Amino acid sequence: MGLQGLRLGVLAAISWPAPPAGYGPWEQVAFNVAEGMRRRGLDVTLFAAGDSRFDGRLVSVVPVGLNEDPALNGEVFTALHIGECFRRAHEFDLIHNHFDWKPLTYALASDAPPLLTTIHGFSSPQILAAYYAGAARSFYCSISNADRDPGLDYLATTYNGVDPAEFQFSERPGDYLCFLGRFHPEKGTHLAIEIAKRAGVRLKIAAIPQDEAYFRELVAPQIDGDRVQFLGAVEREARNELLSGALALVHMTTRPERFGLTTIEAMACGTPVLAARMGSLPEIVVDGVTGYLCDGVDEAVAKVPLLASLDRRACRAHVEKHFSVERMIDRYLDAYVRALDLRLPPQPSEAKLRARRHDWWDRPMAYTEIPPRPKNLGFA
């Protein structure tokens, strides 16, 4: 595709190193992009936390991931991290932003080269202000067809990808269900628990804290160390073992999933996914082949006895074919070519501009958090 030698800056999030030892999906994807592009012959500079490891050029202003040392001032190091990338923007032909909306406000102020932003999700309504403003300056990629804001133009859907070689395939179905991620109602840990209990199958949970009240009230009381086990936050090897030894991953989200990186990690191990039929999951899980799409807990419970009969090789093959790093790199290379050709996003259509004039609180399913509505944003 002729992008060999292209000088690419990849801006990673800095909550964790890239790649992360355990949890850290944005850092993982940024690393997979940087490393995949490097292998394709691009000249890649990765902006990431100082304890990252990358065979290309690594630039760090923060010594370790912000979540690894809570005493680090996240506001200061986030600003310095993004600022450093844009300070050096003239060193690159293209910048690929994996750090949410804030870099857009820097890009608006710089004559940086074409910028492509992967929107990993909308955390709360007011960040739409930044995405709508940034649309004049950055191309956007969505991580599923489902996760698109009607007011934004997207260059492409660029599904996340994993390196299948990093996941240990197991042909034999395990005898437990598992849940992997973070404790937040949208991830449905409580539903995974209910499904496992009603199906009479053991559940192993590996997750990092996020919504403490949710964990305390709906998850912690169910943990008994036997039927419902909590493994804490697992790192690479334990994570692999947990996934490959499972009967299935339960991913019954309560809000449309944006992508769901753990689902392809599970399938890479041969482990099918019991998934909510919403958001990105119908694009990722092949119903009846690599798992089941379920409309609710009842349906999920009914599917549990069928999980062992699924062909685990089909799960692995599905990831290799559609959700490998190499496929993701192909998709991004296509997007890079278009971004380099266009340089700047085209003017939005009247329809897009109209779609931006909505009450940002009118789509609660789009956001991780729904904070109170300000009186002064004109939605009254």
Add this chain to the structure above:
Amino acid sequence: MGLQGLRLGVLAAISWPAPPAGYGPWEQVAFNVAEGMRRRGLDVTLFAAGDSRFDGRLVSVVPVGLNEDPALNGEVFTALHIGECFRRAHEFDLIHNHFDWKPLTYALASDAPPLLTTIHGFSSPQILAAYYAGAARSFYCSISNADRDPGLDYLATTYNGVDPAEFQFSERPGDYLCFLGRFHPEKGTHLAIEIAKRAGVRLKIAAIPQDEAYFRELVAPQIDGDRVQFLGAVEREARNELLSGALALVHMTTRPERFGLTTIEAMACGTPVLAARMGSLPEIVVDGVTGYLCDGVDEAVAKVPLLASLDRRACRAHVEKHFSVERMIDRYLDAYVRALDLRLPPQPSEAKLRARRHDWWDRPMAYTEIPPRPKNLGFA
């Protein structure tokens, strides 16, 4: 001074409108600079909250001050506010930043015109990282000779200034002491209370909340509505009345004051200041003429009986001569001329670079807050 027509961008903080109705010293100073420069014939654009009022060009991305509607997402609107200023940077010959360290990280990434940053204070140790990085891009002004970091070069000391016409002069000394500002140990509300009680003089307190625990434990129990009165957060007129009717303003800080805007507001009303002998205050209060500099509570108590004999006209005259907006504008115009001449700050000396290599926690008196020390910044 030949800067007529200079295209000046003034970047204000957005916690409050500019000017603020009550508390809001950074917004007040930014407004005073913008308005003063406009009157001197500069072509001024003020970036400030949407409910600001300014006779020049006002640019706002946030509808009201962030503190006026806590539901506003401060992170988003701060980034958009700063980003908008630097997006339009090419419209200006000079940008004057009154919004702390964050704009420096944008400036590093842009080819904006010369940038001058007024350092209104160091909130906590890690923001030094931003000031040290930003020193390559922005000129710095301190607001007193005392408030200087040894690792930074400063173009000038530019004392804050008020418009004496906005403060109601009273020749007759009042019969109460007053405290004005925010509830934080560094501002010494508890010392003002102790001094007033021991001196047997009534105290009136007008302040906004900041350190809630401090207020609850050391201030609130002392409020009795008589000897110690709490007026809440006062706005323009009530503030004027409070200051001009007082015997003195008590400003017994526990940490070196950076400037102390309320001290010149008090003196503009003819009201002397009972001030801690540290930080900027010896540069602002003329001991025995416009107030007293005190080494501690005992000394302050001893000075209370002398306050009524001070010449309140001397207080007013002192502000008119040294701390008026016009004097501040003169100082900034000098600084602008030098910044425009130099374009970029000169390389720091070896001595300055050495001075930056200190444990940022080794100067606790420099900061408003001393958070825990990260393990990974190399100070171990």
